[in-house]
Amino acid sequence: MPACVHYQRHDDIGVIRIDNPPVNALGHAVRSGLLEALDRGLADDGARALVLMADGRTFIAGADIHEFGQPPRQPILPEVIARLEASTKPLVAVLHGTALGGGLEVALGCHYRVALPGTRVGLPEVKLGLLPGAGGTQRLPRLVGVDSALALITSGRFVPAEEALALGIIDAIDATAAPLDAGLGAARDILAGQRTARRTGELPAPAADPGAIARHRARLDTEAPELFSPFRCLEAVAASSEASLTEGLRRERELFLACMDSPQRAGLIHAFFAARAPHRVPDTEESATLTHIALLGEHPLFERLKGNAGRTGIALTDQPEASTQVCLIAPDHAVPRCPAGCASIVLRPAEGTGRLAELDADLVLVTPPQGALMELVATRANAQQQQAAASALKALCQAVVVSRRDSLLAALHRAANAAPDNRCAAMEAASLLLAEQGFCYRSSDIDLLAVEVLGYPRHLGGPHYQATLSASATSETSP
The missing domain is CATH 3.90.226.10 (2-enoyl-CoA Hydratase; Chain A, domain 1)
Incomplete structure (x- = not known):
């Protein structure tokens, strides 16, 4: 060395x-x-x-x-x-x-x-x-x-x-x-x-x-x-x-x-590592960088992206063009016919979001009820397309967690709201099911979303971390 x-x-x-x-x-x-x-x-x-x-x-x-x-x-x-x-x-x-x-x-x-x-x-x-x-x-x-x-x-x-x-x-x-x-x-x-x-x-x-x-x-x-x-x-x-x-x-x-x-030290360090690269799709090489994105409709996110586009080399337009690689579509905007080979990303709020597979979109960007972290869900897009979109959003200073098929954030939000008096326990139970269904690339992504968006206590590490910790402790003390 x-x-x-x-x-x-x-x-x-x-x-x-x-x-x-x-x-x-x-x-x-x-x-x-x-x-x-x-x-x-x-x-x-x-x-x-x-x-x-x-x-x-x-x-x-x-x-x-x-x-x-x-x-x-x-x-x-x-x-x-x-x-x-x-x-x-x-x-x-x-x-x-x-x-x-x-x-x-x-x-x-x-x-x-x-x-x-x-x-x-x-x-x-x-x-x-x-x-x-x-x-x-x-x-x-x-x-x-x-x-x-x-x-x-x-x-x-x-x-x-x-x-x-x-x-x-x-x-x-x-x-x-x-x-x-x-x-x-x-x-x-x-x-x-x-x-x-x-x-x-x-x-x-x-x-x-x-x-x-x-x-x-x-x-x-x-x-x-x-x-x-x-x-x-x-x-x-x-x-x-x-x-x-x-x-x-x-x-x-x-x-x-x-x-x-202290158990808190372990939980906080777990949360620290969870936040290191949540935009990375595992085992996926960086594909060609996105340089042309169309922002269709109106959304507060679009103004932030435009303000951060300066030195990224990414051109943001209000309409699809021949060179457009991705269309980012506001919730109230009709999904347009994008150019051939252009991926579509539909914005949806975490509140009230149903099954994402029913949407006519390659990817869904789930926006939080509070906080800045968003979730980029691959519905039809392959891993390379999702990684390219996630990397472009990161370059535009928008933090994202990547997931697949359905929204981790929406499911955690529903679970927490269904049990207002015991939100943490509800998120812990939901986290185990989400991991079992394979919606997350990493179980730590569930923890990151819960901590950063839904107020799960950071020192506990996250709902999945805590649920598996509890399950492990129970199995060790069981006869």
Whole structure:
């Protein structure tokens, strides 16, 4: 495997460069490579300062999702960050694109942080049922205080560079186009005494702020009383002002492992993976890109598509033409005679939608009662035609789930409405039947639609995930 972390000296500055496309995720190879490159930099007598940067479109965008659910492999991230922070040479982190989750925690372990314009930072672990477990709950409060740290960590919000600078998360914004130039400039200024490097972990513990803790606890009690990890985040941040960094990191680790053991973590990660590529028809190659689509009739979706068509290379017309490849037809518009070889997509609302096979259409785009996610159902179209249509809609910024023969969303909507006092259980029962009938390509697509459109609790993973989990638990305890 080619190395994904490199070391090279530029005059008297050593540069550690991460090259792990597409988002420089913190997989095992990157973690190991960081320590090896750090050792080289510290042993390099010609290097008076070090710069940590990343190639490509972003700094470190977080953990490697391929390692989710796997046993941890040494070195674990907290150990890597502790080694970075202990560097005896000034260590500058250069942020661009995004620095998220473990990526921001790595930057917090460096001695100086400079960001390029447009950079966003954040600790979104709470959205996956976790907390920042590599020092984020201890180092961030030392920079921004307990109140601001709680606001950022319990929400998982992304922060633009300007706000990050005002809060104290980063030390400077550099308009230099290249991360390398920004890092070298900052390192030279530090060596010249024009900027000050500091170890975040050696800063004084933040002042205790019981009022902020009480306010955020009350907010969480109102907004998300059923969730586990936000309250563990609150406990971890509170610990940052109660003891030494070492004790705070120990408490953070305990709370992180408690989150790891929580069923909510598994459900939220299942929902995360369900949303990764719901527009993909399995085992289908990308066919020729659609370039001409006719929008027939009037529908709010059409205006959104036209507004997003700019740089897609897709021409949208109001009438079928000889070059039209797909006709997208509003619910109240009569189905026209489209050119030969042109696929027809009929829009239908999830409410009241009957059997789709009765429609004179190759595909049906089922629109939700709320939310933005739609369902593209293949009735007569083959897999290649469905994939081409789904990819075109994605290019036009319309998120879709693909399915076949009949609508998952309409069936879930009917089930939920038929049992208003027990909507979740009704969707769970319906999900098992939908999967059995083969309407979904992936059972996770049922979960995604229920969570994003029908309000099924995200931390439960989705109705099919929950129903099969319950069935498995029942079978294990049955005599």
